[in-house]
Amino acid sequence: MNKDIEASRLRVSRRRALALGGTISLGGLIAACSGNSGTATTTSAAAASTTTTSGASAAATSGDAVTALLAKAPQCVMSKEETQGPYWFDVDSIRGDIREDRPGTTLQVAMRVQDNSQCNVDGSIGAVSNAVVEIWHCDAGGVYSGFESGSLSANGGGGGGGGGGGTPPAGGMGEPPSGAPGGMGGGMGGSGETSDGSYSVGDTEATTTDDGTYLRGAQTTDANGIAQFTTIFPGWYMGRTTHIHVKVHIDKKTVLTSQTFFDETLLDEVYSQSPYSEHTGRENNTNNASDGIYDDTGLMTVEKQSDGSYLAVINLGIDA
Numbered sequence: 001m002n003k004d005i006e007a008s009r010l011r012v013s014r015r016r017a018l019a020l021g022g023t024i025s026l027g028g029l030i031a032a033c034s035g036n037s038g039t040a041t042t043t044s045a046a047a048a049s050t051t052t053t054s055g056a057s058a059a060a061t062s063g064d065a066v067t068a069l070l071a072k073a074p075q076c077v078m079s080k081e082e083t084q085g086p087y088w089f090d091v092d093s094i095r096g097d098i099r100e101d102r103p104g105t106t107l108q109v110a111m112r113v114q115d116n117s118q119c120n121v122d123g124s125i126g127a128v129s130n131a132v133v134e135i136w137h138c139d140a141g142g143v144y145s146g147f148e149s150g151s152l153s154a155n156g157g158g159g160g161g162g163g164g165g166g167t168p169p170a171g172g173m174g175e176p177p178s179g180a181p182g183g184m185g186g187g188m189g190g191s192g193e194t195s196d197g198s199y200s201v202g203d204t205e206a207t208t209t210d211d212g213t214y215l216r217g218a219q220t221t222d223a224n225g226i227a228q229f230t231t232i233f234p235g236w237y238m239g240r241t242t243h244i245h246v247k248v249h250i251d252k253k254t255v256l257t258s259q260t261f262f263d264e265t266l267l268d269e270v271y272s273q274s275p276y277s278e279h280t281g282r283e284n285n286t287n288n289a290s291d292g293i294y295d296d297t298g299l300m301t302v303e304k305q306s307d308g309s310y311l312a313v314i315n316l317g318i319d320a
Contacts, residue, residue, distance in 0.1 A: 066110045066226065069313045073301035076119035076126070078317040080295045082259045085245060087144040087151060088136065089205040091216040092197030097230040100214035103275050104140040104232030106309035109300075111135075111260075112226045113248055115320035127225025128320055132199040132249040134218035135229060140275045142237030145212030155237040201252040218249075233270050233310060236282055241291035242267055243298075248318060256318050260298045264288055270310075 099106075111133050112123070119126030138144050144151045195203045199218060215234075219227035236242045241261060248256040264287055270276060288294045300312040 065311060066228065066313060067224070069301055069303055069311060070110065070112050070226070070315060071123065073313055073315050074297075075121060075123040075315055076114060076116055076317060077297050077315065078116050078319070079256055079258045080297050081257060082293055082295070082298070084203075084247070084257045086206055087147045088203075088245065088247075089146055089208050090195035090197045090200050090203070091134075091136070091146075091213050091218075092195075092199070093213065093217045094132075094198070094219065095217045096219055096228060098135070098215050098217040099230065099232055102139045102214050102232050104235070105270055105273065105276075106307075107231050107233045108305075108309060108311045109135065109229040109231060109244070110226055110311070110313045111246065112224065112313070112315045113221050114225060114315050114317050116317045117319060119317065123315060127221075127223075128250070128318065129221050129223050129225055130250075131221045131225070131227075131255075132218050133221060133227035133316075134200070134216075134247045134249065135231075135244055136216040137231070137234040137244045138237055139215060140232065140235040141279050142235045145214040145216060146208040146210060147206070148212060149209050151237065154239075199249045199252055200247070200254060203247075203254050233276070235276060235279060236267075236271075236285065238285055241286050241288045241294055243293070244300075246316070248316060250320065255320065256316060258298060258316070259293060260300050260312075260314055261288060261294055262300055262302065262312070266302055266310075
């Protein structure tokens with residue numbers, strides 16, 4: 001792994017994480033997590049209550065660009081339930097910019113939640129407002145916050161393409177090196193503790209080994225069912241294709257646990273640049289075709305922006 005990436009790792013407490021990015025008022029969060037009708041009719045109360053600390057968040061991609069790209073993405077497709085993996089815990093943080101100190105290519109992510117029972121072909125109806133979309137993923141070197149020691153071990157000691165598969169953190173729900181699902185949704189394995197936060201209650205958590213919270217966070221969907229994040233393009237680690245984990249919560253209940261993916265040609269393009277190029281050996285590891293969890297319904301639609309960043313979107317179909 002790049003020594004600069006390693007040296008820059010910053011342990012951030014959950015309390016500090018809430019102060020780093022856009023945070024939400026308690027009243028707004030309560031409104032966001034109760035009484036969702038399943039169809040967007042009014043502007044999200046939570047979105048109206050969002051505040052941003054100075055310098056914490058990058059400007060979100062324009063709404064027109066997001067909706068235009070979402071219109072090109074598959075509509076009204078039921079998202080596949082997937083394993084939550086060994087590295088989830090309830091970070092309990094509503095914020096749009098989840099990068100913290102992580103180096104990497106800027107990635108704007110927009111996810112629209114659609115109720116498949118109401119969704120029409122062009123996606124103009126069926127948007128689910130006031131849902132909470134939570135995402136988490138590894139950094140450019142393949143490491144997850146909260147589980148640096150475990151994910152470094154599982155990545156062959158960090159960065160390089162050699163080495164063994166390692167083991168997930170104690171109590172974690174594994175993603176086997178073959179990529180075969182190790183359990184579905186939020187149900188199996190874990191530390192024995194369950195989430196009890198502002199937007200998630202009852203999901204089994206893994207036991208964290210450090211205070212890191214980078215590349216984790218949640219946003220409330222707006223009147224159009226859209227949640228947006230500013231992050232970095234995720235890296236890769238041994239035994240898995242590149243992916244972003246996602247959960248959708250309604251009334252504090254998880255209604256979807258899934259993973260999203262990227263086109264292989266795009267991965268080659270991004271990983272040819274620093275800092276990703278310093279994590280070698282991907283050609284000897286799992287790609288989309290050989291990954292046991294990959295599913296086409298999770299493939300994101302991506303466009304490169306004029307500033308060199310990327311905008312990635314997906315319509316998440318749920319049974320609301």
